[in-house]
Amino acid sequence: MQVFKLYFKLLKSAAPALIIYLVVFSILIFVLSSNQRKSATGFEEVKIDMALVNYDGEHLLVQDFLEYLKSYCNFKDYGEDENDLADALFFREVEYILTIPYDFGEDFIAGKDVRLEKKAIPDGVYNSSVDQVINNYLNTARIYLTAIPNISEEDLVSYIRKDINTEAEVSIDANENKGEENGFYNQYFNMASYIMLSCCLLGVGLIMLTFHNVHILRRNLVTPMTHKNMNFQLIGGNLIFVLTYDIFFILLGFLMNENKSLNGNVLLFWLNLIIFSVSALSISYLVAVLVKSRQANEAVSIVLPLGLSFISGAFIPQFLLGDSVLKLASFTPLYWFVKGNDTIAGLVNFNWDNLKYIYFYMLIQLGFAAAVFSLSLVAGKNRRRDNY
Amino acid sequence: MIVEVKNLVKRYDKLLALDHLNLAVKKGEIFGLLGPNGSGKTTAINCILSLLKYDKGSIEIFGKPMRPDAYDIKKNIGIIMQNVAVFEELTVYENISYFCSLYVKDKKEVKQLTEEAIVFVSLQDFTKFLPKKLSGGLLRRLNIACGIAHKPGLIILDEPTIAVDPQSRNKILERIKKLNENGATVIYTSHYMEEVEQLCSRISIIDKGKVIATGTKDELKNMISLGEKITVEAYNLKEEQLDEMMRISNIAQVDYSDNLLEIKSKKGKNNLIHILDYLQSHDINFGKIFTEMPTLNDVFLEITGKELRD
Numbered sequence: 142m143q144v145f146k147l148y149f150k151l152l153k154s155a156a157p158a159l160i161i162y163l164v165v166f167s168i169l170i171f172v173l174s175s176n177q178r179k180s181a182t183g184f185e186e187v188k189i190d191m192a193l194v195n196y197d198g199e200h201l202l203v204q205d206f207l208e209y210l211k212s213y214c215n216f217k218d219y220g221e222d223e224n225d226l227a228d229a230l231f232f233r234e235v236e237y238i239l240t241i242p243y244d245f246g247e248d249f250i251a252g253k254d255v256r257l258e259k260k261a262i263p264d265g266v267y268n269s270s271v272d273q274v275i276n277n278y279l280n281t282a283r284i285y286l287t288a289i290p291n292i293s294e295e296d297l298v299s300y301i302r303k304d305i306n307t308e309a310e311v312s313i314d315a316n317e318n319k320g321e322e323n324g325f326y327n328q329y330f331n332m333a334s335y336i337m338l339s340c341c342l343l344g345v346g347l348i349m350l351t352f353h354n355v356h357i358l359r360r361n362l363v364t365p366m367t368h369k370n371m372n373f374q375l376i377g378g379n380l381i382f383v384l385t386y387d388i389f390f391i392l393l394g395f396l397m398n399e400n401k402s403l404n405g406n407v408l409l410f411w412l413n414l415i416i417f418s419v420s421a422l423s424i425s426y427l428v429a430v431l432v433k434s435r436q437a438n439e440a441v442s443i444v445l446p447l448g449l450s451f452i453s454g455a456f457i458p459q460f461l462l463g464d465s466v467l468k469l470a471s472f473t474p475l476y477w478f479v480k481g482n483d484t485i486a487g488l489v490n491f492n493w494d495n496l497k498y499i500y501f502y503m504l505i506q507l508g509f510a511a512a513v514f515s516l517s518l519v520a521g522k523n524r525r526r527d528n529y
Numbered sequence: 530m531i532v533e534v535k536n537l538v539k540r541y542d543k544l545l546a547l548d549h550l551n552l553a554v555k556k557g558e559i560f561g562l563l564g565p566n567g568s569g570k571t572t573a574i575n576c577i578l579s580l581l582k583y584d585k586g587s588i589e590i591f592g593k594p595m596r597p598d599a600y601d602i603k604k605n606i607g608i609i610m611q612n613v614a615v616f617e618e619l620t621v622y623e624n625i626s627y628f629c630s631l632y633v634k635d636k637k638e639v640k641q642l643t644e645e646a647i648v649f650v651s652l653q654d655f656t657k658f659l660p661k662k663l664s665g666g667l668l669r670r671l672n673i674a675c676g677i678a679h680k681p682g683l684i685i686l687d688e689p690t691i692a693v694d695p696q697s698r699n700k701i702l703e704r705i706k707k708l709n710e711n712g713a714t715v716i717y718t719s720h721y722m723e724e725v726e727q728l729c730s731r732i733s734i735i736d737k738g739k740v741i742a743t744g745t746k747d748e749l750k751n752m753i754s755l756g757e758k759i760t761v762e763a764y765n766l767k768e769e770q771l772d773e774m775m776r777i778s779n780i781a782q783v784d785y786s787d788n789l790l791e792i793k794s795k796k797g798k799n800n801l802i803h804i805l806d807y808l809q810s811h812d813i814n815f816g817k818i819f820t821e822m823p824t825l826n827d828v829f830l831e832i833t834g835k836e837l838r839d
Contacts, residue, residue: 143630147616154618356614360675362597363578364631365604 144371148348148378155347158439159340163389166336170329170397188212189267191237192219192226200246205298206278209305210239213274230260237261237271249279250286250294281305325398326410327486331479333390334417335450338475340386341421342428342442345379349429350438353521379426383418390414409485409499413478420474420506423513430520454479474509477502530589531556531683531714532577537586539572539738546572547583547738554716559709561729562718563825569738570718571611574687577716578608590683604632607681607713611688613672615660622647622656625674632679646678650704666697673701677708684708685716690724702728722825734829741832746825753831755781755823756794759801762816763790763808770811777803790815 152159191214197203207216214237219229229235240258248255257275261268281301285292292300351357352375361371391411395401428445432438450456452466453475459467470476481502488495532554539547547569554560562570575581577588579597588595590602615624626643633639647653650670660668669689677684686705690698705728709715719725725732726746733743742749756779766785774783779797783790794800801820808815830836 143627147619147627150623151616151618351616351618354614356610356612357616359575359580359610360608360614360628361631362580363603363606363608364628365600366631367598367600 142374144366144374145378148375148382151348151351152344152382155344158343162336162340162343166333167393169332170393173325173328173332173397187267188215189237189271190215190217190235191239191271192217192229192235194221194226194238194240196243197241197245200244201294201298202246202249202282203241205302209278209302210274213271226260230262233262236265236267239275246294249282250297252286277305323406323410323486325400326394326407327482329394329397330390330410330414330482331455333394333414334421334455334475334478335446337383337386337390337414337418338421338424338446338449339442341383341418341425342445343439344382345422345425346429346432346438346442347435348375348378349426350432350435353429353524379422383422384415387411387415387418405491406485406488409488410482413481413485413499413503416503416506417474417478420478420510420513423510423517424474426517427513427520430517430524449473449475452476454483459483474506477505477509481506530554531591532560532716533587533589534573534577535587537573537576537583537588539569539576539581539583545738547576547586550586550735550738551740552733554714555731556714557709557712558730559705559715559717559728561725561732562716562735563720563722563725563732563829564718564735565720565829568720568735570720570735571687572738573735574685574716574718578606578685605682607676607679607684609673609676609684609686609689611691613660613668615668615671615675617660620657620659621652621663621671621674624660624671625678628675629678632681642678642680646674649677649707650674651700664697666693666700669693669697669701670704673704677713680711680713682713683716684713687718688720689717690719690721698724722829726825732825734825734832736829736833742828749825749828750823753823753828754795755827755831756796756800757823758821759792759794759804760819760821761790761792761804761808762788762818764788764814766790766813770813774804774807777807779803 191210193207193216195203195207210216217229217235219225219235226238230238238260240260242255242258245255245257257279259272261271278301281304282297285297285300289296352361362368391414394410424445428438428441432441449470452462452470453459453473454462454467454470455475459476459479462470467476481499484499484502488499530553532552534550534552537547537550538545550569550573552560552562552573562573564570572581576583577590577595579588579595579599590599591605593599593602595602616627619627622643625646626639629642629646630636630639633642647656650673652667652670652674655663655667660671663671673686673689676686684705689705690701693701702724705715705717717725717729729746731743731745732749733740734749735741742752744752763785771783771785774780774792779795779800780792780803781795782793785791792804801818805818807813826836
């Protein structure tokens, strides 16, 4: 086991960089975990400040409409002067100005094309919700007027009120709930992939570069130790290295997460990480064969994981990325790892129909690892031949 | 024979690196492989060690065919390449111990052999040093220790003194001699003829992948017609006198410049006396006199028509 022991002695020289990566990651995860505690778990109704200019104050429909709006808005009186109203909007004293024109109620019931006048803060957060509330009332009224041509104002108002006060019972989909529950792990493991890849490239790259050094290689080749045995010990060292990282990420995630339950989703997250670490190992092998110096390897270990993480959705959710970016990313294992995590996060029913996608993503990662390992072997052989 | 190479041919595309090379290394000798850069010395060593595939020929070490999987043979070989092959991340002790442990399984034995190797190359004061902290000479000694710690029967040194200062070079050569005295057979390649001449009991001169001469240094020198080279500090020599000197028996070449008369003689007796007789009989004033026996460079020059250092 001389080579195996040597592996970890050599790793010591990369230890400072590897530790820095882990410390930075732990801090990031701590911040993430703090945000998790603050994360929204429901909705709160808010009323927005609205200036109302009502030129049709008497009509029953208008009165009822305004009564209805009070549930959503705080009416503020700024008179009818346009400048005063504009100032109120400019200084954000109100977010919305609603003007009801003369004879709006009568004309609306008569079926004329009448409109409410609206002024709002550009890109105001609540504009569309107020629009929706207004449209909801008036569209309901319009439906009744069309359906019952001679309907009285009293009936119209009562029908509208009955309809819009009806509340539908909503049960929150368990799937959604799961997604929220696994949100931390989803984000955590997506980010962990960046650190895993960086550390693999740095640590494994350093060891492989040392062993691929032509002079060391020659000296090793003339010893009585078989090449197979030497490679076997090196692979063993590499596997222990990535497995240590896997265990670290699993334990850190478990400690940082508020929810300490061990369910199927968590186990799948772990399995996905372990499979990804094999892919990361294969990439590190290939890079170590292709680059010729330690400096080049260090540069690649910074640039490559960052680039892959950005395009694969490790930092930014995949649904926010462009199609062309995702298409490019789909040629990397990181994309399938993140996609796997996102799917695991939303998984409720552990039946084959749901699980097959996750296993498929894992298989792609393993296939990628096998292809890259093969490529590394060919590249390594060519490099050895070139060296002699 | 410890090593026997027969009709070895190695090509790199169109370049013929080894052209039916034949070598025979006897037990207990220091065998020198002398040749200019690019003559095929390292290629020959790489083929002997099965680091390189060759096109034709056969190689036997310890009487057995050498192959990449001949681990029983490799167990008894020590190799010191021209480039230092040690781990930068390990200390002197760790490096020697690691390479020794690839040959020897017993931990106690590895420890003992490592310590002996450290003493042998006089690196006792540097055991905890990383290679980058060592000078060029010390680094070469570490390289040697890594190659010989397991006490092999055959030690192959491929230009181990390149870029080493003269003092360290002498120490390295002394240690190689000591290794040989302790029973190891040594193959030593170099393009420094002085080293080979000083160290090796038998020498093969190699050029363009071919052995052009083999023998002890005296045997090699006897192969050529050139005798000693005589240099005389002489004044006011005339052209006619130089022509007359050319007619003295056994004189091969006469050159005169800056009051230095250089005469290359053919093999024969009393060459110096004949020259001095001529100078005295012609009342030519002369001062210091030097004589120099032919070197391996002269052997190489006469056989190939070019200098060894070309």
